[in-house]
Amino acid sequence: MAITTVAALVGVVLRFWPRSGMWLDEALTANIASLPIGEIGEALRHDGHPPLFYLLLHWWMAIGGESDGWIRALPGVVSLISLPLSYLAGVRLAGRSGAGPLGTRRTGLLAVAIMAVLPYGVRYGAEARMYSLTITLVLAGYLLVDDLLSGRSDGVRRLLCAGGVILVTAALLWNHYWSMWLLAAVGLCALWTAVKAREPRRRTGARLLVGGLVLGGVLFLPWMPSLMYQSAHTGTPWGERFGPASVVVISIVDFAGAR
Numbered sequence: 001m002a003i004t005t006v007a008a009l010v011g012v013v014l015r016f017w018p019r020s021g022m023w024l025d026e027a028l029t030a031n032i033a034s035l036p037i038g039e040i041g042e043a044l045r046h047d048g049h050p051p052l053f054y055l056l057l058h059w060w061m062a063i064g065g066e067s068d069g070w071i072r073a074l075p076g077v078v079s080l081i082s083l084p085l086s087y088l089a090g091v092r093l094a095g096r097s098g099a100g101p102l103g104t105r106r107t108g109l110l111a112v113a114i115m116a117v118l119p120y121g122v123r124y125g126a127e128a129r130m131y132s133l134t135i136t137l138v139l140a141g142y143l144l145v146d147d148l149l150s151g152r153s154d155g156v157r158r159l160l161c162a163g164g165v166i167l168v169t170a171a172l173l174w175n176h177y178w179s180m181w182l183l184a185a186v187g188l189c190a191l192w193t194a195v196k197a198r199e200p201r202r203r204t205g206a207r208l209l210v211g212g213l214v215l216g217g218v219l220f221l222p223w224m225p226s227l228m229y230q231s232a233h234t235g236t237p238w239g240e241r242f243g244p245a246s247v248v249v250i251s252i253v254d255f256a257g258a259r
Contacts, residue, residue, distance in 0.1 A: 003109075004110070010117055011116030011117050016126070022068050022072075022128060028047065029053075034066060037055065041226065048230045050174045050226075057071065075128060075129065079124065086111040086115040087108040087109065087111055090110060090111025091104045092143065093107060119255075134176050134179065141165070145186060148162065148190075149209065151202040162209070162211065164212075166212045170219035170220055173216065190207075
C-alpha cells in the first residue's frame with residue numbers, strides 16, 4: 001500500500017507538472033476545440049481525426065478558460081480515471097491465475113503503482129491530445145470484455161456489460177481511428193470463443209460481445225463520410241514508412257518513455 005500511495009502521488013504530480021508551451025499538435029487541438037461546436041466537424045475533416053476529444057475539450061474550455069494549464073488538465077483528469085481501472089484489471093488477472101484475496105489485492109495495487117508512474121501514461125496524461133482518453137477507454141473495455149468472455153456474469157449484469165461494450169466501442173471509434181484495429185482483433189477473438197468455447201455462458205457472452213462491437217460500430221456510421229474524406233485528403237505524407245519489425249521496436253521504446 002505504501003509503494004502504491006507514493007507512486008500514485010508522484011504520478012498525479014507529474015501529470016499536472018508541465019509548464020512548457022504547447023507543441024504544434026496540442027496547439028492545433030486547442031485551436032479546433034475553441035471553435036463553435038457546429039464548426040468543429042468541418043475543421044476536423046481537414047485535420048484527420050474524429051471529434052470526441054475535441055468536443056470534450058470544447059466544453060472543458062467553456063468551463064475554465066483557455067490557459068495551457070487548464071487545457072492540459074483535461075487529459076490529466078482522464079488519465080487519473082485509469083488508475084482505479086488499472087486496479088480492477090490487476091485484480092482480474094490475479095484472480096484468473098488462482099491468487100487468493102491477499103494476492104489479488106496486492107496485484108491490483110501493483111497495477112495502480114505501475115500505471116501511475118509509467119512514462120507512457122504520464123506523458124499522455126500531460127498532453128492536450130486524445131491519447132489518455134483512449135488508454136482509459138481501453139482499460140474500461142478490457143473489464144467489460146473479460147466479464148463477457150469469462151462467463152463470469154449473467155442475467156442483468158451480462159446485459160449491462162454488453163451495453164457498456166456498445167458505448168465503449170463507439171467512444172473509441174469517435175476518439176481515435178487506431179481503435180479500429182484493436183476492435184477488429186477483439187471481434188475475431190470473440191467470434192472464435194462464440195464458436196469454440198465449451199461452456200454455454202462463455203459462448204453467450206462472446207455472442208453478446210460481438211453484437212456490442214457491431215452496434216458500437218453502427219453508432220460510428222454518421223462520421224463515416226468525414227472519415228472517407230479524410231482518408232482521401234489528409235495524412236502525413238512527410239512521415240517515414242516502417243516495416244512490422246521496426247514498428248515493434250519503436251513501440252517498445254515509446255512505451256518506456258521514448259529515448
